[in-house]
Amino acid sequence: MLLSALIILPLLTAIALLFCNGLRQVRVLALSGAVVQLIYVLWLLVVYWQQRPAGDAAAILFEEDHLWFTPLNIHYHIGVDGIAMAMILLTALVAVAGILVSWSVEKLNREFFFLLVLLSLGAYGFFISLDLFTLFFFLEVAVIPKFLLIGIWGSGSKEYSAMKLALLLMGGSALVFVGLAGIYFNAPTAAGHTFDLLQIARAAIPAEAQKLFFPFAFIGFGIFTALFPFHTWVPDGHSSAPTAASMFLAGISMKLGGYGCLRMALLMPEAAQAYSGIIILLATIAIIYGAFATMMQTDLKYINAYSSVSHCGFVLLGIGMLTKTAIMGAVLQMVSHGLMTALFFAAIGMLYDRTHTRQVAQLGGLLKVMPFIATVFVIAGLCSLGLPGLSGFVAEVTVFMGAWQNEDALYRIATVLACASIVLTAVYILRAMGKVIMGPLAGTGSLGDSLPDAGWNEKLAAGILITGILVMGITPFWIIQLISG
């Protein structure tokens, strides 16, 4: 019951949202729901620390197992290990921040918050489920809210982006389905066919079956985390979405994919071994090519979206390298990127709300007008270019270290190329920062330098995310312990 609460709380919040009206009520309710959830997650974390056998990150805690569909041996089976715990924490943080930044959404606010909460619910369910069926269930639960959020509250060519996102993700989950079906019928478990992660992991899947179904599952999940060349939904989707939705998308939803890929790789080690070359190739392409593509973007949101493609490449790289350290790095990168990109989108959203443009060329010197937002922007940027002391560095250096432990020469080359991205990132981040934050003032329109700086809610939102980033960047040891003992 401890863990089901993670799903039940948002569910109750969502249902309650349907019955209240007026922006004031709605947002207060949504926020309080999210905050309660955050507190609960933190408490859960503490409990987890206490209960978990020392140094054993693989230990599954808070297990619950109810038979759901008897004939198919489908269970409602949930539980968390260190990794899942980290992802849940990320979700809780981003959720609160996301609700805070969309404090004054004008149209259809009830539906807006309802969908946001639903999205977070999907993420929670996904991360805690130990049964592949429930995993898939929650994966798809999270798709539709994205479509509606982008399509209704978005900007620019929102319908197109929403449709593109929905269809690509749908394709992804279709592939995932095939993979799961294959696993279901081919895992020689004692309990006959089953979706149960733990049992499947125990009963090794025959190698040829792995080789057949791993690509389906991996690519399927990969699409969710911007696997090249299926990343095209990322730029359009993120940049059309409203601020909060972008934060949820990049901060949480893309992590579903990474987490899924990770689970699949752990579930089918032989296949992962066999295909790791391709994974590395795609990941490296995503990293480098994403970075270069970012340089040419003129819209802040596009810049961040493309950089997300590049950064999520690190997740796949870490998974593909298959060394313990690299995988640890992948998880770190997921958490770090979640916080960092959410912060970045929040900052961009705040700028956009005031200047009504996201074109780099039209902005300039905003540090003078809105120091707080500018600072947030700078911190996000520095985190994204991997500045030590912020979470990005911890994640990336771990990935590099782990990747280098893979002695194959080609993998080494891939690693070096990936390292090169720290320069490329610096280039595009500094170009954007130098133009938007520094330089002569521009883009403030008629208001000149009387544009308001961040409000309390925005300050709070940014504060939460920055705290996360700093804590992870300055004291990485505890999260390392959390995810890898």
Next chain:
Amino acid sequence: MQRPFTIDDIAMNYSSYIALIPLLPLAAFVMLGLLGKQLSRSAGILATLIMLVSTVLACYTAYNYFFVTGKVNGVYPPVAAFHYNWLPFSPGLSIDMGVLLDPASVMMLVVVNFVSLMVHVFSLAYMKGENRFATYYAFLALFTFSMLGLVLSGNLLQMYIFWELVGVSSFLLIGFYYDRPAAVAAAKKAFIVTRFADLGFLIGILILAFYGGTLDFNTLIYQLTATNSSPLTQSPQAGFPGISLLTWALMLVFMGGAGKSAMFPLHIWLPDAMEGPTPVSALIHAATMVVAGVYLVARLYPIYLLDVAVLQIITWVGAISAFLAAIIACTQTDIKRVLAYSTISQIGYMLFALGLAGYGHTTTGYSASLFHLFTHAFFKSLLFLGAGAVIHFVHTNEMLEMGGLRKWMPVTHLTFLIACMAIAGIPPFAGFFSKEEILLAAWENNRYVFLLALITSGITAFYMFRLYFSIFWSRTRSYPHQHGEGSWTMKVPLVLLGTAAVLVGFIPFADFVALDNQKEITIPLSFSIAPVTIAIAGIALAYLLYYKYNPGPQKLALALGGLYKMVKRKFYFDELYLFITKRIIFDGIAKPAAWIDKHLVDGFMNGAGRATARFAESIKAWQSGRVQSYALYFFGGIIALAALIVYWWT
């Protein structure tokens, strides 16, 4: 080479307070960063006081290390005061946040703290009235913290971390006047160029860490030097054809150092970095950060000693940098840029001094280099602060618009003269001694380098006094705003640094900072003749050309013609880099990448959608609306199925 041991009882009496030295500035940064607005004016004083405490602690540590603990069987032992397992990668491999005391780090500790303190004091007056006064001090504190962390770090990646942090704080300080496009551009340039170098550093670390099995300096050095079986030293395998992994690793690490120390061809960022406030230039781009490269190589010196090739590369990079920078310095008219190039030149000295051991005769270059680093810190920061005072007075960087300033600013004049003497290597000023040691090392190891160094020292003397004369003598001008030389907070640092620049040369440096098995350095008087004469010659030339304002220099420039122009344009390095970034990186790679993504990858997805739609449109005639054709298709379906069964599945 026996395992460098760390004595715990020694560690004990440091660990208590030593951490405070870097942490105090950090505290200052956080404090000023969060509530800088509230304490606007007092922010500077607060930061300065904190710096003072930290400096006192640093000096006490030095005293403690050199005189209380003293030598243990002939050498000053490296002391790992304490370390905390910060980021464990895999068993054995982890980033430990720690403090490693050895002669070099202790020396740097003192230098960084002292110069930083001076700059803090100087800025009180210099930056008065800036509306981001508190922010300025916050950044200064951040830089000091990072630099101290870098100096004290006992772990490769810890060093890398602070390496990056100094980089970013230098970025922030160069871009302090953020609304000046030039400043922003310079800041970006500085950061990106050094980042590019750091890429090499990072990969080098990866290689070393993987084969050394550790990131801890002492252990690493022990691993790689003790066991020759280490895969690094066996040449080609796993490495790139021909070149052993060790060479790769060391060269890449050096690349990082070269970037930070603005060696050719990565030097281009330093002159532009002068866009920052002058005290900042004094602290970061003269005394401390830019010598990090030297310090890095010194840290890993035992490993570098394993690979002659890299050392020789270092030698030549250093020597050439020293020479070219000196030449360029002669043609610059912006006083800060002149100083910047002289900095490059002097760091070149330090680096080739380190590299000289590659020629395998003596390793005295090590302590010589660090000695020069030590002295250079004082007189170069003094020069910059002096320049700062001048600029503060005349409100321009152009030496052509100055002259005769000795009347208005005697203190500055005197200290500046001392500094010039020192850098020119005139006895008994600090620069003389260190430079002599370097030249001696060069003489012992490689005569060509010695020759180059000798000439360079002459040029150095020339351009420094060119600067000196045209600022303080030349033709006397009248300056519109006749405010005085500046408050005592500006004078005190100048005086203190001046005295340092006179005295520090007499410290028997090699006794403190030296390789374990290094022989005494004794400079025969006869050796000093050549350098000194050349220096004096340089000064004399400068005197002729610049003591009184005369058309001589222009004539000379015209006479040299194209050559002069090329030098004046800094050998067109900036243009080259501009070409590489704009034409090759942006137009050549990034544009195509973006295009591909938009038109090929994305286009494929949309194309698939459109194709489906078009196909659907093309088959609509099937649904013709005629019931008879429906029946026909019905029957056709039956026939088809029957046919399938008959001919396909049986």
Next chain:
Amino acid sequence: MMSDFFILMKQELVITVIIFILLLLKIGADLSNEKMLQLANALLLLNLVLGFIGNRPGVLFNEMFLANPLVVLEKNILSLGTLIISLQSSAWLKKHDHVPEFYILLLCTLLGMFFMISSGNLLIFYVGLELSSIPLAAMANFDLGRKRSSEAAMKFIISSAFASGLLLFGISLVYGATGTLTFSELGALIAGGPLQTFAFVLLLAGFAFKISVVPFHLWTADVYEGAPVAVTSWLSVVSKGSVLFVFVSVLYTVFKPIAGSWYNMLFVLSVLTILTGNLFAIRQHNIKRFLAFSSIAQIGFILVGITGSSQLAAASVVYFVLIYVFSNLAAFGVIALVSAVTGREQLNDYRGFYRTNPVLSWVLTIALFSLAGVPPTAGFFGKFFLLLAGAGKGNYILVTIAALNMILSFYYYLRLVKAIFMDVNEQPIEQLSIPAYSKLALFICITGIIVTGLAGYVYDYIHSLSSKF
């Protein structure tokens, strides 16, 4: 013996009685439409309730008529569908002046389906089939004045007559080849000779026509478009469902011996059906026509499930039909209301629907999501289990094709959702007041959509019933 007759044929008898009551009412007192509707709905509710009590398995008329729990359940599903449809169509029927006839015809078809479902013999099966299709043609024509309605009816009667002609030809061949018409005996005699196989193809075509499998589907779209909404929903849900039930049981029992060949046929047919359905659905403008093609695609998915040929598959099909009843009827409920009040049936009319009718929009959206198979709606579970059943045979090519086709189907469902929520419309459908009957119907559907999936025991129950396969 006699009691057997009354108990086993209870459901049929109830319907017959209801038909006669309505007939007498029609002849005798002419009630007002409201009264008539109330009565009819009450009777249908009664029928549904009676369907659940006092059942037991058995056979009648030496195996011509079978009754077992699964059959009873299937019949109840159909009665439920009938009730919902009648509730929804009340808005339309109120204005119609042949209410009793409509119900009589409706119930006749339902009766035919019941016979068909529990038929143990090709003769009863044929009679049931015809009884369920001929009145339907008349119903399709029920908007007497509208050209399209009569055209639809014509197309339907011609096609179905043709189809039943071929079906009969097939049956005659089967008879010729085996000499019997009883399923149980046939199961033993079918060996897969060329004649038998050809006969089977003809039979298959007959089924395929009714459940509109490509290429036997061409009548569907036109009839759906032309017929009144109530009839369309009836066609797409109830009649299809009934034939599916029979189809599954016949395939799995009678033609088990030649499973190999019909597996291949179904493979081809299912792929064709999914693709065609999706491709045509993409470019439809009339919402009924659109739903017609989408339902064709759905049938394709069902076929994928059927290929599994296992208890799992059989259960999944029944389960899916149940879900399909809820989802599709929810959609049709909204459409029926809209078209009854405003007469607008184009997709574009639904642009900006959310502005004016939030509740109806949510209902329609949930229904569409359930059709598209999005969790947490029941449709997700239905599709998942169908495809899983299909995968059970190990034919992952088929499953992959089907799964990827979900993208296409997703596209057109989302297009409608987009129209509802995102598009702007200068004259949107005005705000509608939902009559009580429709409210009730929609409520039933939505609860069905939510509960059927999440409550696992529904599936467990169906699975336990379909143990004979």
Next chain:
Amino acid sequence: MNEIPLTHILFLSTALFFIGMYGLFTRRNLITMLMAIELMLNSVNINFVAFNKYLYPDKLNGVFFTLFIIAVAAAEAAVAIAIFINLYRNHRSIDVEETEQMRY
């Protein structure tokens, strides 16, 4: 005793069946099409009777089936005609080509 072999009858019925189908495909008048369908049904009847008489004379399944078919066909025809009449009311014609409003 020269009895007509079953095959002959089957030939007849099959021919009849396809003649009917041909009629259905080609005729444009709905009534004629309906008659064509009746032809097809009748061929089926012949099949049943023939099979019953020649192959399985002990039981009368086939004959019964025939009776049912005839009955159902009559019903079908009745409804069909009714629909056609209504169609004629709306379209003023019972030409199948006229009724192609709904397509694509």
